[in-house]
Amino acid sequence: MTIKAEYNARASTSWQVQFQDTTPQSPICTTASSMCQRRKFTDFPLGTVNYRDMRPDAPREEWLYFRFPSAFREVPVVDSLSGRRAVVKFRVTSYVGRYRTAAPHDYLQFWEYLPFGSAALGPCNLLVGSMNPSDVMWIWDVPVESPQTSCAIKPKTTIPAGTFQIPDGHGVGYELVTPDPRSMRNGTYVGKLDYTIGPGGDFDFGLSALPSRSRIEVAFELKVRADLYVLMADGNRRAVLEPPMGWTAWAAGGAAPQQLRRDLGFEIFVGAPFTVTLSCASAVGDRCTLANGGNSRVPYSVLMTIPGVYNFPAAEPVERMELLVNQPVLMRMFSGYMSNIRSKLHVEARKDSVDEMLKHPGSKYNDVFTLTFNAAL
Incomplete structure (x- = not known):
């Protein structure tokens, strides 16, 4: 997927000396529009995540566990025509997840805390949550002060493998720090950032998780169009x-x-x-x-x-x-x-x-x- 930003200098908007993020918004913004007014969300194709058996007496990393790349990373971007370089910074600030069960059930039978994230173990804060008998959606906020922050929800009883999954369609809220466009010449600056998925990776769904993907490449594209x-x-x-x-x-x-x-x-x-x-x-x-x-x-x-x-x-x-x-x-x-x-x-x-x-x-x-x-x- 690609994070995009543009700077189109216009005399009529000369006071706007910053890039405008043009990355497509996540579909979550149709149901949580107030969240999207305060932060930027987009889809991250992290793949479907299935799970093995999950036990309450297991280590925390074997519960319903999440770890996110919440620390800033610097990404060099280069204009291929001129070779000019710049640097952007990027971090994940929020996570949009969806828990889906194979059959309707009572969540109170499975989990210590409901709805998801309201009392999750760790520093994640619930922004939005909704639930029905076979589907739960939630948005967690991840503070930048806790790099590689992890959050977990403890099962109340043993949950058999195949009971639920997190389908593809993940979303993230993010913070993009762009350079001063006035220091850049016209051009298209591109770069990429690789994230790993799985135990010990950047997006870690815990030791009980069976993610369908092992990595995701995030491309960055900054366009500078400073007219005269x-x-x-x-x-x-x-x-x-x-x-x-x-x-x-x-x-x-x-x-x-x-x-x-x-x-x-x-x-x-x-x-x-x-x-x-x-x-x-x-x-x-x-x-x-x-x-x-x-x-x-x-x-x-x-x-x-x-x-x-x-x-x-x-x-x-x-x-x-x-x-x-x-x-x-x-x-x-x-x-x-x-x-x-x-x-x-x-x-x-x-x-x-x-x-x-x-x-x-x-x-x-x-x-x-x-x-x-x-x-x-």
Whole structure:
């Protein structure tokens, strides 16, 4: 069976920086839905368990006995395409069992404690139980403080072999601890964990038990799909250029400004290398230009700052990096998935352009530029 979890990064849910468990729920959740709201249950195909004769004067391990792998185990998971590795932790927290008899009978004839688990010998705590003359279902909680915890129910009298069985259809409640998906690149990470079944094994049904299986392989599959999102407020989509200190000095008779500029803030969510390409309505060569609708056109620059990101192959931080028209720039992150990176565009008209615009008083210069972000998955 497979334990599955996914991380799909979305700007609209950027605060959810954890994997979502997508493992199918156990059918027990249709009858014990309140339990499944507080913990995760799934089916474990541990096989049918039959029993030999069971006597009250026998050792505890020969009663109706259960031992579960309640301690955490670390499981390496690897993305086969990239070879990148991560680690998950997994433990059994609860057990869902079903006791079925060959013929209806009175349970008070057989067992010291009823219903199952309400007073089971050991630290198991009953969560849910139900019974009828030929069938008992129960859910035991297994504390993590007792690794390889065992629980047992003492028979009141000798119970002949073949009187009852635990049919296949076991379920377990479990705890899955996943790594921080922001430290992982896009991919499918897989691993496996082997559990043994039988006396002395991970799932131990006691010395009287005759389990039909000796092992179970649990696969783990973690999918990371961190898409690329760029968020920019509507008010930041218009760059009105002005001198760094405003127009006051020039209006008061000071020197003409050396440059006009405007910074525009945006946020980026990214989990894979990506490219950024600049295009504009008016360009000369590799530079965008501002036009006044007449015969004057001047170049301007679009620069970008994205903390935690570097360009490739130059490996330089993206800090006031100038973009050239129709020349994609490949960028990578210094770490894995990055969320809410507060970034800036710097739009600037430099001295030569300002000098040209001052020759045409009353003119309005404008242009439209576009930045295209593409995830390089």
